[in-house]
Amino acid sequence: MNIVLNGAAREVQERITVAGLVRDIGGEGSDGRGMAVAVDAAVVPHSEWEKVELTEGQRVEVVGAIQGG
Amino acid sequence: MTVDATGLEIAGRRWGSRLIVGTGGFRSLDVMEQAIAESGAEIVTVALRRVEASAPGSLVETLDRAGLFLLPNTAGCYTAHDAVLTARMAREAYETDWVKLEVIGDDRTLFPDPVELLAAAETLVEDGFVVLPYTNDDPILARRLEEIGCAAVMPLGAPIGSGMGIRNPYNMSIIVEQAGVPVICDAGVGTASDAAIAMELGCEGVLMASAIARAQDPVRMAAAMRGAVEAGRLAYEAGRIPRRLHARASTAMEGRAEFHSDVSLDG
Secondary structure (H helix, E strand, C coil), X not given: XXXXXXXXXXXXXCCCEHHHHHHHHHHCCCCCCCEEEEECCEEECHHHCCCCEXXXXXXXXXXXXXXXX | CCCCCCCEEECCEEECCCEEEECCCCCXXXXXXXXXXXXXXXXXXXEEEECCCCCCHHHHHXXXXXXXXXXXXXXXXXXXXXXHHHHHHHHHHHCCCEEEECCECCCCCCCECHHHHHHHHHHHHHCCCEEEEEECCCHHHHHHHHHCCCCCEEECCCCCCCCCCCCCHHHHHHHHHHCCCCEEEECCCCCHHHHHHHHHCCCCEEEECHHHHCCCCHHHHHHHHHHHHHHHHHHXXXXXXXXXXXXXXXXXXXXXXXXXXXXXCCC
């Protein structure tokens, strides 16, 4: 299925979880500190990452810590 | 006796240092780490951006290891909507309710958009955030931000990264005079004297990034800023003398020796 990840179309496996997506993009091993995910503009808490499954066409934002003033 | 400047208190939390350092603009994490250590800062700002490839572990690990309080910003947001969502993402990413709220109106000046800023601040305060808004040096806007429940107000001294210093010290003084929450000078500092001036005006703290990060020697500049913030605060607490047009002798005039003007100086 297709989702929109950080503004770009991306094909992912059916019913992938938020945690699965984070692993897919190289965030595995992370406890989520310094990262956040929003699905259709709603923030998904870390505790829900393994439970929340994505569906076709959803807009997903995955952000991480960077240096900033 | 050793005299120390008093510490900073925001929303019931106390810190010894009144200098808040932005982590942006350093050429390496190593220089950033050294500079922050030298600055004595206990609060540092951080940001969030889209992750494309890998987990951004090292920055947070580095800052956590140093025992720093991470204050996420909403840099780059132009609307209240985006700033609120970014703050919510930051709350999850950094596990904190605190946010340095930035809502920019224009990418040339990076001046805050006061209308969007106030709207975002109101929503975030209702959401339970400890909101520290980066604001214009406008006393009325600062008052409005305080009235809706912001934990501090952070007026700019000059545009972000401009290094122009405190361009309107009179406005800054008015903001300080009326504020019931800490006033943190945010943006504009170029060198140590600028930070000292902000503190002498009565700001409770100074936030800076570029002035340290983009200095030729960021670690030395960090040390300079630590000294300047402390010196400025001490001077403010000590109470400066008023400015006067004419001189006022500091040596007593009474008891001077009297000389006869007809005696030659040649002995």
